[in-house]
Amino acid sequence: xxxxxxLVVTSVTIISALGVVLSNQLIYSAISLLxxxxxxxxxxxFLWADFMTGIQLLVYVGGILTLIIFGIMLxxxxxxxxxxxxxxxxxxxxxxxxxxLIVLSLVISKTNWYSVSSSEPVSTVDKIGTxxxxxxxxxFEGISLxxxxxxxxxxxxxxxxx
Amino acid sequence: xxxxxxxxxxxxxxxxxxxxxxxxxxxGIAVLMGVELILNAANINFIAFxxxxxMNFDGHVFALFIIVLAAAEAAVALAIVINIYNNLNTxxxxxxxxxxx
Numbered sequence: 001x002x003x004x005x006x007l008v009v010t011s012v013t014i015i016s017a018l019g020v021v022l023s024n025q026l027i028y029s030a031i032s033l034l035x036x037x038x039x040x041x042x043x044x045x046f047l048w049a050d051f052m053t054g055i056q057l058l059v060y061v062g063g064i065l066t067l068i069i070f071g072i073m074l075x076x077x078x079x080x081x082x083x084x085x086x087x088x089x090x091x092x093x094x095x096x097x098x099x100x101l102i103v104l105s106l107v108i109s110k111t112n113w114y115s116v117s118s119s120e121p122v123s124t125v126d127k128i129g130t131x132x133x134x135x136x137x138x139x140f141e142g143i144s145l146x147x148x149x150x151x152x153x154x155x156x157x158x159x160x161x162x
Numbered sequence: 163x164x165x166x167x168x169x170x171x172x173x174x175x176x177x178x179x180x181x182x183x184x185x186x187x188x189x190g191i192a193v194l195m196g197v198e199l200i201l202n203a204a205n206i207n208f209i210a211f212x213x214x215x216x217m218n219f220d221g222h223v224f225a226l227f228i229i230v231l232a233a234a235e236a237a238v239a240l241a242i243v244i245n246i247y248n249n250l251n252t253x254x255x256x257x258x259x260x261x262x263x
Contacts, residue, residue, distance in 0.1 A: 010172055017176055020195055021183035033195050036176075040202050043172065047213045052205075052222055059229050064198065064236045071191050071240040075247040086186045087256060093185035097178040104174035113166050118217040127219045128226070136223050143230050150234035157241035 006046055013039030026072050030065065037061050051124045169210035176203035190243045190253040194236065201232045 012035055019032030037060045044053040121127070132140050176199055183196030205225045212221025246258045 010168075013172065014175055014179075017179045017199055020199060021179055021186070021192075026189060026192060029192055029195055033198065036199065037202070040206060043169065043206060044209060047169070047209045048217070049209045049212070049222055049225075052209060052225055055226060055229055059233055060198075060202075064233055067236050067240055068191060068195065071194075071243055074244055075191070075253050087188045090186050093182050096185060097182035100181055101174060101178040104177070105171065108167055108170045108174060113170075113214070115166050115214045116216045118213070121217060124219065124222060128222050131219055131223050132226075135220075139227060143227055147230060147234055150238050154237040154241040157238070158244055 005042075009039050009042035009046070013043065026076065027069070030069050030072060033068070034061060034065055037065065048120050049124060051128055166210055166214040169206055173203040173206040173210070176200075176206070188254045188256060190246065190255050190258075191240070193255060194239050194243075197235070198232060201228055204228060 016032040016035035016039065020029050020036060023029050023032060037056065041053045041056040041061075044050075044056060180196045180199030180203060183199060184193050187193050187196065205228055208221040208225045208228070212218050212225075215221070243253050247253050250258060252258075
């Protein structure tokens with residue numbers, strides 16, 4: 001049963017990721033991205049990362065995808081709906097991405113990965129919180145400053161007159 | 163089936179698809195979606211290594227930081243895209259090649 005669910009989640013993730021890059025209408029790409037992000041959240045469940053699943057759903061699906069759909073709707077023209085969405089680099093793009101996929105697969109299959117088995121944790125939230133407040137405190141404060149800067153920068157950039 | 167290699171292959175496939183999207187799309191927002199796919203592939207790798215490296219939570223914290231950076235990047239990039247649209251009346255990234263009109 002678990003194997004079957006894993007297979008379904010994996011195929012949903014990869015097929016809708018293909019839909020993101022191949023679909024002709026931008027809004028269909030955004031909807032495909034929604035399913036990809038849901039599939040990745042499902043993979044996090046299989047990886048015992050419950051907190052990361054929640055963050056993925058809240059931030060990606062609830063925040064970034066909404067921003068992207070807003071961006072599409074603010075910049076879409078009805079007359080340009082039938083225009084081709086791809087540029088002249090389709091050939092070289094597919095060659096480069098296939099080459100990358102082959103090289104990465106070779107590396108993954110040839111490497112003898114270090115792997116230890118561990119038991120499933122009851123909850124990951126307290127461990128992540130402790131790490132954020134002790135070992136990674138400097139990075140945590142730095143990223144809060146970066147978020148503030150990005151917020152102010154985006155608000156200033158998106159104003160009508162600069 | 164449920165092993166480290168499986169997750170690494172899934173992440174590699176997502177990464178390649180994202181690279182393909184970044185290289186072939188004309189629309190700025192579609193390029194942004196390809197970048198999101200690449201960042202998610204990296205996140206899958208971090209969390210998979212975290213589980214199979216003896217449930218080490220540093221990987222989770224790293225993935226959390228990547229998600230925060232992706233949110234900041236999406237906000238700033240969409241502000242820039244909307245500015246390009248206001249100035250050039252298109253968001254084709256091939257045409258937005260000049261710093262000033």
